[in-house]
Amino acid sequence: MFLEAKNVTKQFANHLALDGVDIQVFRNRIFGLLGPNGAGKTTFIRIVNQIMAPDSGELLIEGRPVTENDVYRIGYLPEERGLYKKMKVGEQALYLSQLKGLSRQEAKKRLTEWFEKLDIMSWWNKRLEALSKGMQQKVQFVTTVVHNPELLIFDEPFSGFDPVNAELLKKEILELKKKGATIIFSTHNMSSVEELCDDIALINDSKVVLSGNVEEIRNNFKTNMVRLQIKSSGNLSFEENESYSVLSVVPKLSGWEVRILKKENISYKELICMLLERYDVFSFEEELPSMKDIFIKTVRNE
Amino acid sequence: MNKIYLIIRREYWTRVNKKSFIILTFLTPVLFAALIFVPLWLATIKDNEQKVFVILDDTGKYAPVFQDVDHYVFKYQSGKMDVPDQKWSLNKEIYAFIHIKEDLSNNPNAMSIYSEKTVSMPEVNMVRSVMEKYLENEKLASFNIPNIKEMIRQSQIKLNIDTIKIGKDGTEKESSGEIAAAVSLVVSLLIYMFIFMYGAQVMNSVSEEKTNRIVEVIISSVKPFHLMMGKILGTVLVGLTQFFLWIVFTGIIVTIVNLILGVSLFSSPDTTLPGAGIDGLFSPGNEATAVMKKLSGIDWGTLFVCFIIYFLGGYLLYSSFFAAIGAAVDTSSESQQFVLPVTLPLIFALYVVIYGIRNPEGPLFFWCSFIPFTSPIVMMARIPFEVPVWQILLSVALLIMSFIVFTWISGKIYKTGILMYGKKVSYHEIWKWLKYRS
Numbered sequence: 001m002f003l004e005a006k007n008v009t010k011q012f013a014n015h016l017a018l019d020g021v022d023i024q025v026f027r028n029r030i031f032g033l034l035g036p037n038g039a040g041k042t043t044f045i046r047i048v049n050q051i052m053a054p055d056s057g058e059l060l061i062e063g064r065p066v067t068e069n070d071v072y073r074i075g076y077l078p079e080e081r082g083l084y085k086k087m088k089v090g091e092q093a094l095y096l097s098q099l100k101g102l103s104r105q106e107a108k109k110r111l112t113e114w115f116e117k118l119d120i121m122s123w124w125n126k127r128l129e130a131l132s133k134g135m136q137q138k139v140q141f142v143t144t145v146v147h148n149p150e151l152l153i154f155d156e157p158f159s160g161f162d163p164v165n166a167e168l169l170k171k172e173i174l175e176l177k178k179k180g181a182t183i184i185f186s187t188h189n190m191s192s193v194e195e196l197c198d199d200i201a202l203i204n205d206s207k208v209v210l211s212g213n214v215e216e217i218r219n220n221f222k223t224n225m226v227r228l229q230i231k232s233s234g235n236l237s238f239e240e241n242e243s244y245s246v247l248s249v250v251p252k253l254s255g256w257e258v259r260i261l262k263k264e265n266i267s268y269k270e271l272i273c274m275l276l277e278r279y280d281v282f283s284f285e286e287e288l289p290s291m292k293d294i295f296i297k298t299v300r301n302e
Numbered sequence: 303m304n305k306i307y308l309i310i311r312r313e314y315w316t317r318v319n320k321k322s323f324i325i326l327t328f329l330t331p332v333l334f335a336a337l338i339f340v341p342l343w344l345a346t347i348k349d350n351e352q353k354v355f356v357i358l359d360d361t362g363k364y365a366p367v368f369q370d371v372d373h374y375v376f377k378y379q380s381g382k383m384d385v386p387d388q389k390w391s392l393n394k395e396i397y398a399f400i401h402i403k404e405d406l407s408n409n410p411n412a413m414s415i416y417s418e419k420t421v422s423m424p425e426v427n428m429v430r431s432v433m434e435k436y437l438e439n440e441k442l443a444s445f446n447i448p449n450i451k452e453m454i455r456q457s458q459i460k461l462n463i464d465t466i467k468i469g470k471d472g473t474e475k476e477s478s479g480e481i482a483a484a485v486s487l488v489v490s491l492l493i494y495m496f497i498f499m500y501g502a503q504v505m506n507s508v509s510e511e512k513t514n515r516i517v518e519v520i521i522s523s524v525k526p527f528h529l530m531m532g533k534i535l536g537t538v539l540v541g542l543t544q545f546f547l548w549i550v551f552t553g554i555i556v557t558i559v560n561l562i563l564g565v566s567l568f569s570s571p572d573t574t575l576p577g578a579g580i581d582g583l584f585s586p587g588n589e590a591t592a593v594m595k596k597l598s599g600i601d602w603g604t605l606f607v608c609f610i611i612y613f614l615g616g617y618l619l620y621s622s623f624f625a626a627i628g629a630a631v632d633t634s635s636e637s638q639q640f641v642l643p644v645t646l647p648l649i650f651a652l653y654v655v656i657y658g659i660r661n662p663e664g665p666l667f668f669w670c671s672f673i674p675f676t677s678p679i680v681m682m683a684r685i686p687f688e689v690p691v692w693q694i695l696l697s698v699a700l701l702i703m704s705f706i707v708f709t710w711i712s713g714k715i716y717k718t719g720i721l722m723y724g725k726k727v728s729y730h731e732i733w734k735w736l737k738y739r740s
Contacts (some may be wrong), residue, residue, distance in 0.1 A: 049522040051721065076522045080723075087316060098308050099523045133438045141520070275716030 001063070002027040002182045003048065003151065008057035010043050017043040019206040020057070025151075025184060025199070030177060032197035032214075033186040034291060039203040041186045042079065045153055048184075049076050061151075072101040075149035079156040079186075081140050083128050090115075090124035093143050100147040107146065114142045116166075134165050141169065145176065152176060153184045158192050170196065190291040202295055210298050218288040221297065224262040228275065229283035231255040238279075242272060255280075259287070305524050306532045313507070313536025318543065327544050331551035340561055353397040355429075360403050367436045368400075374428075397421075400429060401654070407437055483659035486683035489609060490655045491654055492681050495649060497616045500541045501624040504534055505637065508628030517720045526717040530629075531709075534621045538614065545613075600686055608685050608694065615701040616678025620644065622705065622712035629719030630727045651676035655683040662687040672697050674704035711736065 003025040010018040025031045034043050035094045047059060050071055059066050061073075084092050090111070097107035115121045116139055128136060136192045137160060145152065154173070158166045173196070177183055185193045194200075194214065201211035210217065226244075229252070230236060236256045241244045243266040247259040262271055268286070275281050289297070317323055352373050359365070359380045371581055398417035406412055415421055415429065442450050508530070511517040625639040639734035651670060658667030662684065671681040671689075675699045681689070718735035719727070 012733075047723070051518070051521050051526075071523050074522070076519065077516040078515065078522075080515040080518065082519075084316075084516060085514065094314050094522075095308065096519065099305060099520065101523075140519075 002061065003026070003184075004060045004063075005044070005047075006060065008044070008047060008054045008059065008060050008178075010040075010047065010052065011055050016206050018054070020048075021203070021206075021208050023201050023208065023211065025182060027182050028177065028180055029195050029300045030173075030183045030185065031199040032190075032193050032200035032291075033184060033203065034190050034200055034295065035188065037188050039188075040206045041188075041203055042155060044203070045076070045155055045184070045186055048151075048153065055291045058140040072147065073150045075100075075147065075152045077140065077142040077152075077154045077157060079159070081137060081160070083136060083140060083143075084262075085129040086127060088124070089126055089128055089139055091137065093146070094127060097146045100149075102147050106155060107268035110146050110148075113143065114146060117144065133160065134162055137161055137165060141172070146174075149181065151182050151184070153186070155186045155226070156189070157185060157187070159189070183297060190295060194291045200291070202291075202298060204295075204299050210294070214291075217294060218291075221289045221294045222286070223289060224264075225287040225289075226260050226262055226271070227283075227285045227287050228260065228279075228281055229255060231280040231282055236279075241273060255282075306528050306535070309524065309529060309532025310539065311537040312630070313533050314539050316501070317537065317540045323540070323544070326712055327547050328551065331548050331555055334552045335555040335559060336546065340534055340571075353425075354395055355398050355400055356396050357400045357402070360401075363405065364402055364433075364436070367433060368429075406433065407441060482600065482662075484687040485686040486655065486659045488606065489686070490652065490679045490683040493609070493613055493616060493679050494652055496541060496545070496613055497648065497678065498539050498645070501621045502619040503540075504537050505624035505628035506634075507533060507537070508625050508720070509631065509634065509637070512629060512720050513632070521720070526720060527713040530556040530622070530625050530713055530716045534618065534625060537621065538617055541613070542610075569620075605685055608682060611698060612682050612701075615674075615698065615705060619674060619678075619701065619705040619708055620648070620695050622709040626712035626715040626719065629716040630722075630732060631719075632723060632725075636726070647675035648679065651679035654680050656657065658683060672700055674701045677680060677701055 002026055005021055005023040008018050008021045008023075009016070021040070021044060023033075033044065035041055043052070047054050048066075050066065050068070061070050085096075093111050094104065094107050097111060098104060102110070112121070115124065116271060120135070120142075122136055123131060123135065123139070128139070131139070134230075142233075152173075157169060157173075160170055185197060187193050197214050199211070199213050200217070202209050225247070230238075232255045236249065236258075236259070238246055238249050238256070238258055240260070242263070244262050245258040247261055248257075250257045262268070266274075272284055275284070352375055353366070354375045354377060356377045356379065357364070357368060359378065362380035365378050365380060368378070370376055396423055398415050398421075401414045401416060402412060403409075403414075404412035413433065415426065439451065442454065447453075475600075511520070517529075524532075618697065623644045624641075627637050627644065630640065631637045654666055654670045654676060658664055658670075661667070667680065667684065670676040671684050671693070678701065681694065681697050685694070714736050715732055719732075725731070
């Protein structure tokens with residue numbers, strides 16, 4: 001366990017931002033902090049960054065309460081990104097790295113490595129305002145990771161990135177994980193990160209409504225939905241029977257896509273055999289519910 | 303502490319490298335030097351143009367009155383003249399006509415000056431005083447008392463009151479209430495300007511970081527209070543740098559101009575007060591040397607040290623307010639409602655100074671020099687009038703205590719404010735922030 005929040009509560013003037021939140025983040029895993037806007041994600045992240053202190057509850061890093069020096073071990077990319085517009089890119093990156101505890105020489109060395117890796121060395125002496133938005137994001141990403149933080153926190157990481165840069169960012173994040181970093185994603189756009197996350201916590205209305213391993217959660221919420229691809233040149237008559245009901249039949253270029261709901265009285269193995277006897281099935285896939293579906297279901301059930 | 307240093311360093315260098323800073327730093331001394339020299343230069347400049355006055359004397363009695371002096375030439379024509387004809391023959395050679403219609407001792411209104419251009423006040427005064435003197439002598443002579451001129455001269459005692467300040471060590475210095483008042487006004491305006499200028503810079507830089515959203519990144523590695531203090535201290539260093547550069551550059555420019563033009567500020571110590579007669583009326587240069595002599599009666603060392611102390615104190619007090627305002631609001635237009643109450647004491651202090659320099663012993667002037675919100679300006683204005691040391695110390699102590707208290711309060715507002723977006727802040731809201739637990 002790398003980071004643990006125990007019963008964290010934060011009250012603002014007019015609303016309760018976090019209400020007895022328990023969260024566990026495991027070392028070297030990607031943790032998704034999911035939930036709609038205003039649920040309390042940013043407040044939680046600010047508490048982890050020691051920008052704010054909780055009213056009650058505690059925050060532990062490696063089993064002990066966080067200390068002031070722990071901020072050096074964290075790299076934080078806030079949702080609303082910004083740098084000094086009039087300052088030169090290199091000077092600004094040096095400044096931010098030094099604030100994170102690096103010496104000027106060390107910062108310069110590491111920044112040079114990163115800038116060369118991302119092929120942005122030529123921007124070093126440019127003013128930030130001369131760069132495009134996407135370029136600025138790259139600079140900001142470098143300043144977030146330059147001090148080799150053990151914990152990386154990305155608030156809405158992919159918003160504002162174009163697809164090419166978003167892909168680059170994903171690649172870099174996965175590489176950082178490979179090198180041993182623990183990563184927290186915070187987002188309201190659940191589909192954007194669910195493929196990356198190992199564990200998640202769903203926050204709604206200041207409370208954690210669901211948390212755990214992504215695979216487990218999706219399996220727990222699975223609805224026995226199956227998607228089939230069937231080869232057929234002509235019309236397809238696909239009728240439901242005592243083993244499954246049909247949700248949709250859609251024509252595709254190479255045949256049909258059929259979604260069915262398996263009934264409890266039959267196993268997947270039996271279902272596959274049954275289907276193969278009747279149709280020319282070339283793809284059989286269990287459809288796991290998306291985080292969004294799970295979230296909606298969870299919130300409704302409350 | 304190392305981080306505060308980093309913040310101060312960044313604040314300092316980005317500001318000092320700004321074009322506006324460089325321009326202001328180099329142009330202001332030129333302006334200062336111009337303010338010093340232009341009046342002196344104008345005063346000492348010799349008008350090479352000859353001005354010809356033609357005296358048209360209907361009475362024929364005043365031939366010997368006007369004698370040529372400096373660049374004024376008097377031409378005399380007596381006998382009844384056809385004035386309108388002569389009057390309109392003004393040309394480049396003739397500057398003005400002095401027309402005397404009747405005996406002036408009977409009718410003092412019988413003299414007029416005609417000219418195309420307006421005749422300047424000193425010139426009119428010169429003509430008048432010369433004529434008055436002549437008439438006076440004539441009148442005295444008509445009493446037929448022997449030696450009356452001598453008697454009168456002896457009975458006229460011209461008083462020349464020097465105001466001398468006696469220092470504790472027995473030294474005597476010439477002082478002047480007017481000069482002290484002028485110095486007061488200048489230093490208090492300077493303090494006012496500096497507090498305002500650099501306070502506003504702190505405010506803008508705080509709100510720039512807030513709107514840029516970079517603040518969240520920074521306070522994830524630095525305590526907000528450290529960020530605020532670093533910003534405030536970095537900016538004040540810029541202010542001090544600018545101030546010292548101004549003094550140095552002004553000094554350099556003054557020295558150079560002195561050498562080139564020979565317009566000297568500190569020469570001719572034998573101050574002769576402007577006496578009667580034509581010469582005295584036309585030598586304002588003497589007045590300038592007199593002013594310089596009186597200026598040297600002011601204790602510039604104390605003034606300078608106090609200026610630095612009160613600038614620092616006043617700036618630290620006010621800039622923390624400005625920082626809090628910059629943090630609390632989203633847009634600069636919103637900041638107006640908060641800036642006004644902060645600047646009111648400053649403006650009030652300036653009014654106190656303007657009235658106080660006429661009556662330096664007045665109670666308002668006295669008390670406002672202790673109240674921390676007004677003391678940096680008001681005490682500075684009192685110092686040229688000599689203030690007991692204990693009063694300065696008390697006032698500085700109060701100032702230091704209050705900036706500690708108010709910086710702490712502002713720090714709380716700042717901390718909450720910089721993370722607050724899209725919310726219209728009110729005084730009520732800010733009051734709530736103050737009550738937050740840290």
